Amino acid sequence: VRVDSNAHKSRLLLELYVIIDEGLLGGQSVNDLIEDAIRGGADAIQYRAKRLSKKQYHEKALSLLPITRYHNVPFFVNDHLDIALAISSDGVHLGQNDLPLPEARRLMPDRMMLGVSTHSLAEASKAVKDGPDYIAIGSVFPTTTKENPEAIIGTELIRSVKNAVGEIPLVAIGGINVGNVAEVIRSGADGVAVASAVVRSASPSTAAKELKRQILAARKS
Amino acid sequence: VRVDSNAHKSRLLLELYVIIDEGLLGGQSVNDLIEDAIRGGADAIQYRAKRLSKKQYHEKALSLLPITRYHNVPFFVNDHLDIALAISSDGVHLGQNDLPLPEARRLMPDRMMLGVSTHSLAEASKAVKDGPDYIAIGSVFPTTTKENPEAIIGTELIRSVKNAVGEIPLVAIGGINVGNVAEVIRSGADGVAVASAVVRSASPSTAAKELKRQILAARKS
Numbered sequence: 269v270r271v272d273s274n275a276h277k278s279r280l281l282l283e284l285y286v287i288i289d290e291g292l293l294g295g296q297s298v299n300d301l302i303e304d305a306i307r308g309g310a311d312a313i314q315y316r317a318k319r320l321s322k323k324q325y326h327e328k329a330l331s332l333l334p335i336t337r338y339h340n341v342p343f344f345v346n347d348h349l350d351i352a353l354a355i356s357s358d359g360v361h362l363g364q365n366d367l368p369l370p371e372a373r374r375l376m377p378d379r380m381m382l383g384v385s386t387h388s389l390a391e392a393s394k395a396v397k398d399g400p401d402y403i404a405i406g407s408v409f410p411t412t413t414k415e416n417p418e419a420i421i422g423t424e425l426i427r428s429v430k431n432a433v434g435e436i437p438l439v440a441i442g443g444i445n446v447g448n449v450a451e452v453i454r455s456g457a458d459g460v461a462v463a464s465a466v467v468r469s470a471s472p473s474t475a476a477k478e479l480k481r482q483i484l485a486a487r488k489s
Numbered sequence: 490v491r492v493d494s495n496a497h498k499s500r501l502l503l504e505l506y507v508i509i510d511e512g513l514l515g516g517q518s519v520n521d522l523i524e525d526a527i528r529g530g531a532d533a534i535q536y537r538a539k540r541l542s543k544k545q546y547h548e549k550a551l552s553l554l555p556i557t558r559y560h561n562v563p564f565f566v567n568d569h570l571d572i573a574l575a576i577s578s579d580g581v582h583l584g585q586n587d588l589p590l591p592e593a594r595r596l597m598p599d600r601m602m603l604g605v606s607t608h609s610l611a612e613a614s615k616a617v618k619d620g621p622d623y624i625a626i627g628s629v630f631p632t633t634t635k636e637n638p639e640a641i642i643g644t645e646l647i648r649s650v651k652n653a654v655g656e657i658p659l660v661a662i663g664g665i666n667v668g669n670v671a672e673v674i675r676s677g678a679d680g681v682a683v684a685s686a687v688v689r690s691a692s693p694s695t696a697a698k699e700l701k702r703q704i705l706a707a708r709k710s
Contacts, residue, residue: 321586322568347543350570354592365542371575 280342280381282402282437283483285461286310286476287346290317292467298328299335305466306339308476311459314344314361322351330355344383349375359383359401364391369398385441387418389425393432400436404461405429407442408452412464418442423455430456446478453486501563501602503623503658504704506682507531507697508567511538513688519549520556526687527560529697532680535565535582543572551576565604570596580604580622585612590619606662608639610646614653621657625682626650628663629673633685639663644676651677667699674707 286305288298302313313336317325329345333355336343342358345351349372352360359381362372373382381401386392395403405426407418420442430438440457445465452460462479469475507526509519523534534557538546550566554576557564563579566572570593573581580602583593594603602622607613616624626647628639641663651659661678666686673681683700690696 322588323586326588326592348571350574350588350593350596353571353596354588365544367543367547367571367575371547372571375571375574 280311280402280437281459282311282439282461283459283487284308284310284476284480285312285314285439285459286466287314287316287461287463288467289463290315290320292463294468296467298332301467301472302332302335304471304473305476306336306341308466308473308478309480310341310466310476312342312344312359314346314461316346316463318347322348326351326354329357333357342381344381352376352380356380361385361404369395369400373398383439386429387421389429389432392429392438396433396436402437402439403429403433404439404441405457406440406461408440409443409448411443423448423451426452426455426457430458446475446482449479450482450486453483454489459483501532501623501658502680503532503660503682504680504708505529505531505697505701506533506535506660506680507687508535508537508682508684509688510684511536511541513684515689517688519553522688522693523553523556525692525694526697527557527562529687529694529699530701531562531687531697533563533565533580535567535682537567537684539568543569547572547575550578554578563602565602573597573601577601582606582625590616590621594619604660607650608642610650610653613650613659617654617657623658623660624650624654625660625662626678627661627682629661630664630669632664644669644672647673647676647678651679667696667703670700671703671707674704675710680704 288301315329333343344359344361345357346361347366349360349367361383363385383402384395384400385404386395392403392405407420410420437458439459439461440452441461444452444460444462449460466472466475509522536550536553554564565580565582566578567582568587570581570588582604584606604623605616605621606625607616613624613626628641631641647661658679660680660682661673662682665673665681665683670681687693687696
């Protein structure tokens with residue numbers, strides 16, 4: 269699904285970005301979830317585990333990386349650049365309260381990708397200047413995934429954010445599911461990031477597949 | 490106070506290691522506290538701020554570093570190797586739940602120092618194998634500084650820990666103050682790390698000076 273599957277640093281097609289959040293698991297295997305997400309068409313995997321210690325996160329992420337590598341799907345570490353560097357992940361995803369993007373980029377190897385969370389047109393426009401590999405915008409809809417829910421921006425803002433970020437892939441996030449994903453894509457997002465919609469599904473691979481199908485259909489229309 | 494003041498990587502004399510913990514401040518200026526601690530004889534400064542975001546910690550630490558640099562006293566970042574790397578601190582201090590020491594060392598420039606918290610003879614003996622620049626052992630006495638207090642090891646264990654860590658500087662930590670510091674040093678610690686005893690003192694520089702005086706006297710005896 270990437271434009272150039274040999275170079276992680278080429279422009280990503282992040283149509284379906286699946287976040288495996290430890291906080292959403294109900295005894296499910298993270299390994300199986302990643303396999304399911306990728307089988308369903310995920311273009312990237314992020315591992316999120318806000319409550320794990322860095323030691324635990326490092327150990328877990330290190331054990332998951334071979335799965336995504338096997339499938340040639342990029343693996344993103346959430347928040348912690350030191351862990352990303354330690355395991356040589358494909359990318360790191362930073363929030364507005366994490367290490368500033370220019371500082372992060374300076375410490376990262378060239379091949380490592382940098383993504384960033386934004387929550388407004390202003391934040392997204394500012395992030396563009398730091399040249400991230402993608403920009404996430406949200407929360408588009410209400411979400412129960414985050415402990416401290418963010419403001420809801422709705423789909424109307426997506427078009428102007430996409431205009432502001434230009435060529436940088438724009439990934440919409442927050443409360444996106446099979447019922448609203450088409451609207452999100454038609455609103456201008458290049459792709460979507462989902463957690464619950466896949467992780468909490470009775471069939472994660474089916475959920476991912478249906479999301480991907482709708483994304484592809486909406487992009488064509 | 491260092492054996493070789495031109496080389497941070499030479500064997501440290503960590504007699505008095507002052508931890509500036511944001512959680513202990515009562516409106517005091519961190520800049521002033523660092524100046525006071527160094528004026529009182531601190532051989533190293535660690536900045537601890539468990540509740541700050543990485544963005545906030547990075548910004549604050551970056552602003553503090555010139556103070557310690559001016560005085561040629563090493564500055565340690567707590568927990569976050571990514572922040573240590575971003576600001577080029579003199580060292581990083583890791584706990585048992587942080588990134589494993591070998592992983593951290595691999596990412597660190599040669600000149601950057603690595604310290605580690607241990608809480609038992611077993612942990613200290615294990616840490617030795619990773620070749621840290623110093624090993625902290627504690628909590629020696631009860632402490633109110635940490636949100637999740639650790640087991641109290643008392644001073645009896647210090648001698649055997651010192652025997653186990655050999656040439657690596659051993660820094661005792663936890664509830665150490667002017668009333669017990671001499672006993673801690675006589676028990677075999679090369680130095681002590683203190684937070685409250687300096688930060689919460691009516692006169693931080695006087696407190697540091699008295700701690701240092703007692704450490705020096707106890708080391709001679």
